[in-house]
Structures are given as C-alpha cells and as structure tokens.
Amino acid sequence: MDKLPHIGLTVDSVSPDVLVCGDPGRATRIAAYLKDAQLLSELREYRSYQGTFAGKLVTVCSHGIGAPGAAIAFEELIAAGARRIIRVGTCGGLQPGIQSGDLVVAQAAVQQMGYGRYAFPEGYPCVADLDLTLALRTAAEEDGRSPHTGIVLTSDVFYPGVSAKQTNYALMSQANVLAVEMECAALFGIGSLRGVQTGAILAVDGNVLEDGEDMESFQPHREIVQTAVETAILSALNALKLLAENDE
Numbered sequence: 001m002d003k004l005p006h007i008g009l010t011v012d013s014v015s016p017d018v019l020v021c022g023d024p025g026r027a028t029r030i031a032a033y034l035k036d037a038q039l040l041s042e043l044r045e046y047r048s049y050q051g052t053f054a055g056k057l058v059t060v061c062s063h064g065i066g067a068p069g070a071a072i073a074f075e076e077l078i079a080a081g082a083r084r085i086i087r088v089g090t091c092g093g094l095q096p097g098i099q100s101g102d103l104v105v106a107q108a109a110v111q112q113m114g115y116g117r118y119a120f121p122e123g124y125p126c127v128a129d130l131d132l133t134l135a136l137r138t139a140a141e142e143d144g145r146s147p148h149t150g151i152v153l154t155s156d157v158f159y160p161g162v163s164a165k166q167t168n169y170a171l172m173s174q175a176n177v178l179a180v181e182m183e184c185a186a187l188f189g190i191g192s193l194r195g196v197q198t199g200a201i202l203a204v205d206g207n208v209l210e211d212g213e214d215m216e217s218f219q220p221h222r223e224i225v226q227t228a229v230e231t232a233i234l235s236a237l238n239a240l241k242l243l244a245e246n247d248e
Contacts (some may be wrong), residue, residue, distance in 0.1 A: 008041035132199035154185035203228035
C-alpha cells in the first residue's frame with residue numbers, strides 16, 4: 001500500500017504522538033508551534049503536518065466534523081503509526097458554570113452517534129486513557145487554567161431537527177455531563193479497540209443550555225474562544241512533553 005486511501009499518508013509515516021482537530025485551519029495553527037513543520041498531505045478534510053515539539057516528533061491531522069469521517073482519520077492514523085492521539089477541539093457547555101473560554105478535559109463520552117451503533121458492541125464504554133487525561137489536566141493547570149474534567153456527550157446532530165429523538169440537554173446536564181461535541185466517543189472507542197492511548201481537551205465556544213445551537217447565536221470566532229483554543233493547543237503539546245519525561 002503506497003498511501004492510505006483517505007488521509008494520504010503511508011504506513012509507518014506517522015509519529016507515535018498525534019494531535020487531531022476538526023478544522024484543517026486549526027491543524028495549521030497547531031503546526032505553527034512545531035519546529036521544522038512540514039505539510040505531509042491534504043486530501044478532503046484531512047490536512048496533515050509533522051514537526052517536533054520539545055525535541056519530540058509530533059504529527060497533526062484534521063478530521064473534519066462528525067464521527068464517521070473522523071473515525072476514518074483515526075483508524076488510518078493508527079495504521080500509519082499513531083500510538084497516542086489527543087483531540088484538540090471545541091464544545092458547547094451543558095452546565096451553567098461552563099461558559100465560553102473555559103476548557104474541558106474529557107474523561108469519557110456518552111455516545112449518541114450512528115457510527116457507534118455499527119462500530120462498537122452494544123453498551124461499549126467510550127473512555128479516554130487515564131494517564132493521558134491526567135497529563136492534559138496537569139498541563140492545563142501549569143498553563144494557569146483550571147479545566148473542567150468529566151464526561152462529555154458526543155452527538156451526530158448540531159442544528160436541531162424535528163425528531164422526537166432529539167437529545168434532552170437538560171437531562172444530560174442533570175446527569176453531570178459537562179459539554180456536547182461530535183467526535184470524542186469515536187476517538188475513545190477506537191482507541192480502546194485498537195490499544196491506542198486517546199484523550200481530548202476542548203475549548204468551550206458557548207453554552208447550549210442557554211443559547212441552543214442556532215446559526216445566529218453560535219459565534220466560535222470570538223476572541224475569548226480563540227484564546228481558549230490556543231491554550232488547549234499548548235496544553236496538548238505540553239501533555240505530550242510531560243508523558244515523554246515520565247517515560248524517561
């Protein structure tokens with residue numbers, strides 16, 4: 001196999017440490033923190049870079065929006081050599097105290113996604129790696145932030161439809177689910193299936209209990225959100241550095 005069919009990378013071309021994100025533009029932002037970063041591939045929504053951070057090789061790849069396309073990236077990255085994958089994403093708060101600009105470190109994800117029904121056994125838990133989760137929380141704290149840590153919800157739906165099966169966000173909030181996003185359950189589930197460490201740190205870009213998911217109220221490009229994204233990027237990279245130091 002010369003190239004993996006979707007992400008355009010070859011087997012054994014990816015570093016063990018990988019950062020993933022939905023937006024190809026964010027992949028470029030992450031790559032700016034790497035030394036000697038090079039664009040490896042750009043196909044569909046999958047844009048990949050490789051460089052070094054603190055002397056350690058790191059690969060970055062965007063995965064687009066939604067679990068099915070993201071899962072393709074995760075599977076092919078693992079086939080290409082990934083052994084530790086951190087998602088640097090965004091989410092909507094589901095608790096009153098979780099507002100724009102906050103950070104969430106996801107320990108696990110409630111899966112409400114069609115992909116999960118076909119990829120995982122019924123009732124299969126989607127749980128992040130413990131060591132990676134602790135490293136993400138520690139790195140964020142060392143960056144001067146106090147991240148919320150707990151369960152998130154992974155949903156296939158962004159703008160609400162008219163189905164009776166729509167997610168009850170108030171109920172999820174009562175169950176102490178911290179935030180909603182669209183890919184973590186796929187990442188955590190695949191990590192468990194393939195024996196790969198996975199984790200996620202998310203910048204909060206609104207509170208869906210207060211504003212819903214509306215085209216007018218959703219404003220992810222505000223400065224407060226972009227500042228949180230930058231902190232999430234640095235926390236993810238520093239988490240990899242902490243883990244490397246622990247491995248020595």
